[in-house]
Amino acid sequence: MSEELGITVKKKENFDEWYIQTILRSELADYSDVSGCLILRPDAYFIWEQIQKYTDKEFKKVGIKNVYFPLFIPEKLLNREKEHVEGFNPEVAWVTYAGERELDERLAVRPTSETIMYPSYSKWIRSWRDMPLRFNQWNNVVRWEFKHAVPFLRTREFLWNEGHTVFATEKEALAEQEEIVNIYKNITENVLAIPSIIGNKTEKEKFAGAVFTIAFEHMLPDGRAIQGPDFHHDGQKFAKAFDITFLDKKKERKYAWQNTFAISTREIGVMISLHSDDKGLVLPPKVALTQVVIVPIYKTENRNDVLKEARKIENTLSDFRTQVDDRDGVSPGFKFNEWELKGVPIRLEIGPKDIEKKQVVLVRRDTGKKSIVKINNISKEIENLLDGIHSNLLENAKKIMENHTHIAKNYDDLKEIIKTKMGMVKVCWCGEKKCEEKIKEDTTAKIITIPLKQENVNKCICCGKKAKYSVLVAKTY
Amino acid sequence: MSEELGITVKKKENFDEWYIQTILRSELADYSDVSGCLILRPDAYFIWEQIQKYTDKEFKKVGIKNVYFPLFIPEKLLNREKEHVEGFNPEVAWVTYAGERELDERLAVRPTSETIMYPSYSKWIRSWRDMPLRFNQWNNVVRWEFKHAVPFLRTREFLWNEGHTVFATEKEALAEQEEIVNIYKNITENVLAIPSIIGNKTEKEKFAGAVFTIAFEHMLPDGRAIQGPDFHHDGQKFAKAFDITFLDKKKERKYAWQNTFAISTREIGVMISLHSDDKGLVLPPKVALTQVVIVPIYKTENRNDVLKEARKIENTLSDFRTQVDDRDGVSPGFKFNEWELKGVPIRLEIGPKDIEKKQVVLVRRDTGKKSIVKINNISKEIENLLDGIHSNLLENAKKIMENHTHIAKNYDDLKEIIKTKMGMVKVCWCGEKKCEEKIKEDTTAKIITIPLKQENVNKCICCGKKAKYSVLVAKTY
Secondary structure: OOOOOOOOOOOOOHHHHHHHHHHOOOOOEEEEEOOEEEOHHHHHHHHHHHHHHHHHHHHHHOOOOEEEEOOEHOOOOOHHHHHHHHHHHOEEEEEEOOOOOEEEEEEEEEOOHHHHHHHHHHOOOOEHHOEEEEEEEEEEOOOOOOOOOOOOOOEEEEEEEEEEEEOOOOHHHHHHHHHHHHHHHHHHHHHOOOOOOEEOOOOOOOOOOEEEEEEEEOOOOOOOOOEEEEEEEOOOOOOHHHHOEEEEEOOEEEEEEEEEEEOOOOHHHHHHHHHHHHEEEOOOHHHHHOOOEEEOOOOOHHHHHHHHHHHHHHHHHHOOOEOOOOOOOOOHHHHHHHHOOOOOEEEEEEOOOHHOEEEEEEEEEOOEEEEEEEEEEEEEHHHHHHHHHHHHHHHHHHHHHHOOOOOOHHHHHHHHHHOOOOOEEEEEOOOHHHHHHHHHHHHEEEEEEEEEOOOOEEOOOOOEEEEOEEEEOOOOO | OOOOEEEEEOOOOHHHHHHHHHHHHHHHHHEEEOOEEEEEEHHHHHHHHHHHHHHHHHHHOHHHEOOEEOOOOHHHHOOOOOOHHHHHHHHHHEEEOOEEEEEEEEEEEEOOOOOOOOHHHHHOOHHHHHOOOEEEEEEEEEEEOOOOOOOOOOOOOEEEEEEEEEEHHHHHHHHHHHHHHHHHHHHHHHHHOOOOOEEEEOOOOOOOOEEEEEEEEEOOOOOOOOEEEEEEEEEHHHHHHOOEEEEOOOOEEEEEEEEEEEEOOOOHHHHHHOOOOOOEEEOHHHOOOOOOEEEEOOOHHHHHHHHHHHHHHHHHOOOOOOOEEOHHHOOOOHHHHHHOOOOOOEEEOOOOOHHHOOOOEEEEEOOOOOEEEEEEHHHHHHHHHHHHHHHHHHHHHHHHHOOOOOEEEOOOHHHHHHHHHHOOEEEEOOOOOOHHHHHHHHHHOOOOOEEOOOOOOOOOOOOOOOEEEEEEOOEEE
């Protein structure tokens, strides 16, 4: 354990410092010797494993199969699709040497895998029978951003899934959107307790090479928005750049239709920032490596009896990820603080008097609420508590989003809200790039999304002309 | 599907070409646009997922936790342990640019992660209480070998686990060996049906930086040996290079003791080479993405009835990974060949006459043996067949190893056997490097292992002096 144990700043007073301290001191993650690259310690990697597990199961159910393509992309291939390469080139890490030998062609460390996968797709897809081809990979990617790195939220290497699917018709490709969006909605809400606004990115903000991008937008507690998982419809753009064609049922050669989609370790950062508090991490039960920590309270003379009972309870709780903190020479109070810092959802206290009364004390990490529960009733009670904790975290996160959602009456109002309150501001927009750019210039905030649920579309907040969309404007992470 | 469907060479006549054709034409894997890097297609990645699943479960049972460290290693860190860097430097892929900007310090793409992990270990480990620290990561590594790449068996990027554990005492570190070796033995034998000789590497052949290396040695059907999973005891070598110290119970500062261990995608190649045949892949049931393929045999007039029955059977076989090949316009014979090429363990044929008699035909991929089974008995029968297939594959692989194991009477005999028969030759060795090098020079084979099970240790085959060990000499892949 670090010598400085607790969090020394308040979340409300200094969010950025609180966030870093929470991650480092809970031993979730650590900085590495490579600038901008994070180390995921066991509790953090466990969270990622849960995200993978839940997502992968849903992917497999709808017929998506996992594959693995090389880490490296020859420069020539990366350059094949113009918009795509322009989007990624400034952030590419280049391998130029192998041992003492200079390579003939530079190799990009994948920032995303379209350009290494699609030459193979071109080779494998010959006829309409070869589709839908729905592949996914779980891997690491590198985007060498020069902005200040922030654990999970912006790191130069991160872990993600990248789905790359191919369909014979536009209609089938478009139909995949709902399936994937539902999968990501399930993971973010029901596993990580993160609410989202789901919507289209503007032309300016969409993925480099896509026809359109659907993204999940989250709200951080400090009023900045951050993008979560996304789904890109690529139309036939990459198919044309990489010659992915097929013979249809009439034996005519056609270009295929493609989508890509991703969820990354960034979600872990969003999750931490939303639920955690001044005492440290608060983990949603489904991703907590330890769900219940049993802290036995004893003196030397009754140590063995109490520990024995603690172990007995641990055994009855085998449906949950349970752990007994049996360290001698560490006070119960110290243990309470440490497990609070680490965000374990439920603490179970048991001492000699509890054993007499056949009861234990349960303490919720999210609310701090204590309850006394009969030993023969623990399992049921813990199941309910864990469900309750998840619901409570999600509700609180939704409130954070609501509290940070504002409506601007006019352009000055928009500027004022962004300046004083941050958050997401609902406005209407004509759809013109000119207005989008003016808003960004005047507010330093941008149009983060055109929500799928459109409401009250009237006049453009910027130019006053007839609006096309209701949109959200926010400062982003 | 590729236009050239079947394998055009015999395994016995041209093993190397047979091996490549088997992998490519079964659509298990494919070459990529990066020289020496392989694409794992769905059936291959599924095999890797099973290796991960079984291994990871066993790791977790003994208390090993997963983590994730960065892909990149700053050059200075890679250079910290002398023997280690000498072993890996010639094969390192170097990142020198990020976007347009030259990096101040070159970054190695990890060939293995000791040197990026241990600075953190040094920081995290303070007291005896912080150990054992048993971490593992599942990731990709790059070793830019200039030898000819061979799918799975030798690729420049590969997937693996790397376990990195730390103990307070040498005794505890050494005790881990048996635990890890048993886990890998379980995976290789009971999942992949691959037999091994387990033994120590010689000083010359051990891992760069280790005190000793225990490795699994496999025998390929062509008489070459190849190394499988391994376990390295590092003693205090890395602890000294990276300052991994702790205060023991007496408050004295001590260096920690370390181990590392790994299993990689290479095992997939060994598995393919041992079990597959002139018709294509033969997959052990536990790693086959499809375990049972149902091929309905019908004419237009009874198509619907037969397909309906096939679907019904598919439903009753939900305990197995089952698939109905319902493609119209493709003959049953073509389907048989294709699924044989892809190595599916059991083919289930059903036609109108079978339905009348309430039976199906089951065909084993490994032996080609047909059996007629009553429909109400299929599940039990398939379970038995799959078990039988696994046992048969393992037995056959053991026979390959036995047939390739020879005993040399004297030095000339050793040279002759290696020259004419290849395989593994049992000899005795004095333990001197001089003799080890002479053997290699005279035979082009090397001492691949000092088996844990030592037998009949008498005189060194090379110098005639008193021998220390019985060893195996073989040409390696």
